[in-house]
Amino acid sequence: MTDFPIVGLDTPVLEAARLLADQDLPGLIVVDADGLPFTILPGTQVLRLAVPGYCQDDPALARVVDEAHADLFLRAIDGRTVREAMPKRQRELPVTDLDATVLELAALMARTHSPLVAIVAGGRLHGAVTLQALLDRVVQA
Amino acid sequence: MTDFPIVGLDTPVLEAARLLADQDLPGLIVVDADGLPFTILPGTQVLRLAVPGYCQDDPALARVVDEAHADLFLRAIDGRTVREAMPKRQRELPVTDLDATVLELAALMARTHSPLVAIVAGGRLHGAVTLQALLDRVVQA
Numbered sequence: 001m002t003d004f005p006i007v008g009l010d011t012p013v014l015e016a017a018r019l020l021a022d023q024d025l026p027g028l029i030v031v032d033a034d035g036l037p038f039t040i041l042p043g044t045q046v047l048r049l050a051v052p053g054y055c056q057d058d059p060a061l062a063r064v065v066d067e068a069h070a071d072l073f074l075r076a077i078d079g080r081t082v083r084e085a086m087p088k089r090q091r092e093l094p095v096t097d098l099d100a101t102v103l104e105l106a107a108l109m110a111r112t113h114s115p116l117v118a119i120v121a122g123g124r125l126h127g128a129v130t131l132q133a134l135l136d137r138v139v140q141a
Numbered sequence: 142m143t144d145f146p147i148v149g150l151d152t153p154v155l156e157a158a159r160l161l162a163d164q165d166l167p168g169l170i171v172v173d174a175d176g177l178p179f180t181i182l183p184g185t186q187v188l189r190l191a192v193p194g195y196c197q198d199d200p201a202l203a204r205v206v207d208e209a210h211a212d213l214f215l216r217a218i219d220g221r222t223v224r225e226a227m228p229k230r231q232r233e234l235p236v237t238d239l240d241a242t243v244l245e246l247a248a249l250m251a252r253t254h255s256p257l258v259a260i261v262a263g264g265r266l267h268g269a270v271t272l273q274a275l276l277d278r279v280v281q282a
Contacts, residue, residue, distance in 0.1 A: 014280065021276035026167070026256070043272045048251035050279070055248050062245035104203035107196050110189035113254065115167070131184045135162035138191070139155065 001098075001119050004128035006031045009038060013049050013077040013085060020046060026115035026130055030082055035125055037118040040094050041085060049085045050077045097121045102138060105129055142239075142260050145269035147172045150179060154190050154218040154226060161187060167256035167271055171223055176266055178259040181235050182226060190226045191218045238262045243279060246270055 006029045007016050016028055020043050028046065032038040048056075055062040094114035096104065098121045108117055115131035147170045148157050157169055161184050169187065173179040189197070196203040235255035237245065239262045249258055256272035 017276060017280045021273065021280050024165075024273055042254065043256055043276070044250045044254050047247050047272065047275070051244060051248045051251055055244055057248075057252065062248045063240070063242055099204070101204055103192060103196055106188050107192045107198075107203045109185045110192055111198065113183065113185050115184055131188065132162065132165055134188070135158060135184070139158045139162050 001127045001129050002133065004029055004116075004118075004130075006035075006125070007082050008032075009081065009083040009086075011082045013046065013080045013082060016041075016046055016082050016085075017050070017077065026132070028082075029116070029118050029125070029128060030086075031125065036120060036123070037093065037095050037125060039086060040112075040114055040116055040118060041082070042114060042116070046085055049080055094118065095120055098126065102134065105134055106138075109134070142268045142270050143274065145170055145257075145259075147176075147266070148223050150222065150224040150227075152223045154187065154221045154223060157182075157187055157223050157226075158191070158218065167273070169223075170257070170259050170266070170269060171227075172266065175264075177261060177264070178234065178236050178266060180227060181253075181255055181257055181259060182223070183255060183257070187226055190221055235259065236261055239267065243275065246275055247279075250275070 005019055005023065008031060020028065027040055027042040030038045030041055092112055094108050094112040094117040096108060096117055096119060098119060105117055109115060109131055117129045119126045119128060146160055146164060149172060161169065168181055168183040171179045171182055233253055235249050235253040235258040237249060237258060237260060239260060246258055250256060250272055258270045260267045260269060
């Protein structure tokens with residue numbers, strides 16, 4: 001388990017994207033007002049916010065947009081907050097406690113398709129376990 | 142786009158897991174006999190193979206297994222190949238060509254929930270674009 005940067009629901013998406021990029025994170029822990037995990041947001045879903053709606057499901061449209069307009073990206077996320085990147089349906093969250101076994105963490109990551117599990121105990125967020133850290137532990141054992 | 146390690150359907154899962162761990166990869170490109178992407182396997186799904194079936198969907202069972210038995214992991218994947226980690230239903234693959242725009246890559250990653258896109262052109266695999274590389278490109282622009 002390691003400390004893990006967190007973002008709030010009102011964190012600007014641009015700041016969240018920079019955090020992902022700068023620290024090579026597999027995703028983000030989004031906390032609520034009490035500092036507890038509201039959701040775990042995989043990197044690909046942060047990206048989703050930067051893709052204009054009209055390109056979302058249409059590869060042909062996304063292709064027509066000039067490569068030079070990578071700054072479209074920055075404009076698209078300008079002023080948007082993490083709240084808008086929330087998945088519509090809340091599924092099982094990759095959150096567990098300090099007693100989780102290696103096997104339990106692996107099963108949770110596999111089941112939720114999340115390379116990141118938040119550790120909560122005693123009413124507070126203790127940190128996170130990443131897929132990389134777990135793999136390092138088990139395959140180098 | 143960067144070179145990206147590949148694995149075959151007959152690559153041992155242990156070797157694939159070590160590759161993920163050692164090179165901090167977000168996933169693996171699994172190629173067929175022609176060297177073309179057969180599928181893109183996110184890291185969490187490689188992990189799935191290491192979780193015994195009886196623990197897969199039952200956190201309580203996974204918890205009962207003694208922490209000390211992290212080597213259960215290695216035993217579970219011993220002798221298994223990447224072929225067995227294949228998703229049952231094949232959905233849209235995160236594969237595109239050399240003309241893909243930044244926006245197209247982002248839309249593809251968001252839609253397929255894959256932090257890794259394979260680039261194929263002229264009948265061969267050219268490399269891959271990772272979420273990290275894409276984010277570096279757009280947020281530092």
